[in-house]
Amino acid sequence: MPMEEHNKPIITIRGLTKTYKGGHQALKGIDLDIRQGEILALLGPNGAGKTTLISTICGLVKPTSGTVEVGGFDIVREYRKTRHLIGLVPQELTLGAFDLVSDTVRFSRGLFGMSKSEEKIDEILQDLSLMDKKDAMVNRLSGGMKRRVLIAKALAHEPRVLFLDEPTAGVDVELRKDMWKLVEKLRQSGVTIILTTHYIEEAEEIADRVGVISDGKLLVIDEKVNLMDSLGKKQLMVDLRTPISEIPSQLNEFDVELSADGQRLTYTFDTQSEKTGITKLLQAVSEAGLGLKDLNTSQSSLEDIFVNLVHNEHEH
Ligand SMILES: Nc1ncnc2c1ncn2[C@@H]1O[C@H](COP(=O)(O)OP(=O)(O)OP(=O)(O)O)[C@@H](O)[C@H]1O
Ligand SMILES: [Mg+2]
Structure with a gap:
């Protein structure tokens, strides 16, 4: 990869606002560059606007004003291109009850028009320690396993950016540590990772940079170590x-x-x-x-x- 391209932010957000139909302003002007290959943790209290921000970048929520570019493409005008670059693991567990694990991952890959590849599907399942659940029905899995299936689905089309909206909420300590290892592994493969969390030790453990969102505003964003140095x-x-x-x-x-x-x-x-x-x-x-x-x-x-x-x- 040429040097310039490597230094260019993968996501550029400018003056982003979102006012929901009822009149609530969930985002009040967000400016943010997300760097290629970084792990960015977004912290913030309930209702701060984290999910709204992620959903907007992913094209699920329409911005009221401002712009977002992913990989140089505009999320509104070039939605299909930007969506293709993105994998999203939503906050709410959303899985078809009677699907088989392997089918649901395969289907997600197909949705994005990627060539069929059983090898790739197996690799993803392997990475998430889901191989032995390959032919299991999704609704028979535990909550933590379901979350892994959601990640597998999000990775099925080999995105360059992965959003994890509270990946470890309600997950036990062991699985949380597994999740951290997985995130690190993904980063090593070049994927940019943005995660939201309420667990501060999670940000402390895995993030390169930490942003704090409160009441629709990005209060600070900095290298984790700088943040701890300068504000500590x-x-x-x-x-x-x-x-x-x-x-x-x-x-x-x-x-x-x-x-x-x-x-x-x-x-x-x-x-x-x-x-x-x-x-x-x-x-x-x-x-x-x-x-x-x-x-x-x-x-x-x-x-x-x-x-x-x-x-x-x-x-x-
Ligand atoms: N579809 C919607 N319609 C109207 N208001 C909404 C909608 N979705 C979210 N909101 C409001 O926007 C604000 C931000 O919500 P959001 O889900 O982005 O917060 P969050 O930071 O993800 O919170 P949490 O930590 O609880 O997940 C909240 O006040 C919420 O009630
Ligand atoms: Mg949320």
Whole structure:
């Protein structure tokens, strides 16, 4: 693949809005480039607009204004082309009850006019550990297995972009880890993956970039590590040799808190600022005559960041 093509975003979203018939504005102007080959996780509370965004890109919901291009094609004017590039695993389980697993996957491939290939079908079933369920009836499968069949269906026409709308909702821990492995494997084969999730540890575990959607707006989008660095706070925990009853005056200028048992000082600092102030703080601790027992640091998780962002947004 030529370099330029590789660097071009696979999906370009500009000024996208969606107002549903009842008048509810579910998307309030989304601008977003999705990179080729990345795993993008979209986080957001219920009703934030995640499914609306995905459904619009997939051509199932008509945008009110704005544009979306997939692989350089417009999702409205060139729907058939864009839809062909996309695989979608919807949030709701939608499967014909009496279909056989292999038939339903085969049918999905046929829908997109792809050449018949039993090899390809088997490969997909294999990847999803569904080979032994190949001739099973879909309605006899467990919820987690049904979800795998949905993924197999979405992959049947070999899409370049895969949307997973809450792929692990109601899925047990083991299956969730399997799902993560599968997503990683797909990415290695060059597929771009966009997933929505309520599980922050999921985004933390598998995503390259994380976007936070709330009330129809994209609040932030960044590399997962940057997000954790730039929005996260770090804390230094200073365990004292002897408990104290109040914070000594030497520490007044620092943002420190004393634990209830008087044995630990917690100092919160900004990871972005040039100076953390730790050296000065430790100097002040020593000047106050406090003996150190132990020092530890912690960094806020994606969860703290997410809760803060969405919380602040709602206050405005
Ligand atoms: N077909 C529809 N007609 C009218 N309103 C809708 C429709 N679909 C969704 N909405 C509304 O649009 C808003 C966004 O819904 P959406 O399903 O996109 O949220 P979501 O982020 O996917 O939520 P969840 O995490 O619960 O899946 C909600 O207020 C919802 O009630
Ligand atoms: Mg949804």
